[in-house]
Amino acid sequence: MYDIRTRHRALALVNQGRSLNSVSKETGISRYAIRSWQARIEPAYPTGAPCWGCATDQQQPRASAAYVYLFGLYLGDGCISKQKSGTYALRIACADAWPGLIVACREAIRAVRPENRVCIVQKQGCVMVTSTSKHWPCLFPQHGSGKKHERAIALQPWQQELVDAHPWELLRGLIHSDGCRVTNWTSRLVNGVPKRYEYPRYFFTNKSADIRQIYTDTLDTVGVEWKQPNAFNISVARKASVALMDTHIGPKH
Template sequence: MYDMGTRKRALALVAQGRSLNSASKETGVSRAAIRSWQTRIEPRGRSGLPCPRCQDIPSPPEDQAAYAYLLGLYLGDGCINAHRRGVYFIRIVLDNAWPGLIDACEAAMRSVRPDNSVCRVKKQGCVAVTGSSKHWPCLFPQHGPGMKHNRKIALEPWQQEIVDAHPWEFIRGLIHSDGCRITNWTTRLVAGESKRYEYPRYFFTNLSSDIIQLFTDTLDMLGVEWKQPNSRNISIARKASVALMDTHVGPKY
């Protein structure tokens, strides 16, 4: 952060007819900074929103519904990486086929940390919605070394309270990251003829048994019936339960 005297001195040199390069060399200020001061000399203020978990009395994020959704996305397809100067990046990787999910992820990330930057990093066939903050590990204490399925994943009591208050947002996040709605089919004999019969079903797939447990515990709370055909997959196929999921989650978009 440059003081106002330095800013005025650099602009005065430019006003005398000096080039940006010359003013930069004399003041030690980058040309980009001097150029920006020609439009706005006052330092841009920050709202300085504190991390709710770092206050003297920790509290949950203000937008708890957005947090529950982002928590589901993070547990499914997210990661947090350390950067320079104590800054962390959270990345949620989403398929290009679902632009609505990408928009929803970015909106949730901005709602949880409105004072921090969020961007989209394009990759082959997908987008990594990325946000920077010093406080992502505070907000997602599940962050740690290695893959999630190789370590214990458990919610803190304050996180569980948010999930209990916004269970469908949590389920939506998990389905949008590691789940899908598909149409299954089978055949039945009707009047001696084989007829094709189609029915919708939801799947959730994750290698972490802990995350699977968080998913099914929340489904139980919501009255959604499910089956576990194997250690990594959860199936929801009962008509009433699919109808519930369609009301609150729906197909990817």
């Protein structure tokens, strides 16, 4: 039904880090068709190829934007655990209230490791988006025993290069995991009469000082003003900064 040029164009958009859903909407091609072309025409990782995360030349992945987004999700709500088989399971917790987040998480994992299956494990109030691979620890070297806020979290040089190239994808992943967009309100007296004012605001909450630092450093990079109102929260409330966040992130769905 589609010629090879059309198929390669769709795959090129996916390889830029775009989600299957967005490419499908732009091209009018179903996600199922695009996913099948990924496997048959242009897989991101040829079968048996070494993982770019542990390759000696540290070559950047084609789906670098998808990786940075997934990295943000991992820092917020992800964990990696070793299996009896010797492989590792990546698990990202996604609330049932945000079905769009679950879809985006699954598509990011597929883009980063298309050779590995992605499954959904239902929990109370959330799902664990799960994929098993021997390469998750080298793709996410921040993996370690214990809770993230109890150990040092620092970016590897190759990760920093990817974040520098796709800062909004990291911010989107962090907000989608440990952040939210809310509407605050306050009241003021106008001619002696109290008047209610509402304004949108972004919050990011994480116990790890290192992860908060990664978040605020990236906010600085893209020109977003922020404040830290308490020990674990980062707030973005300035009108121009909220508008910038809305343009690139927006509320979860």
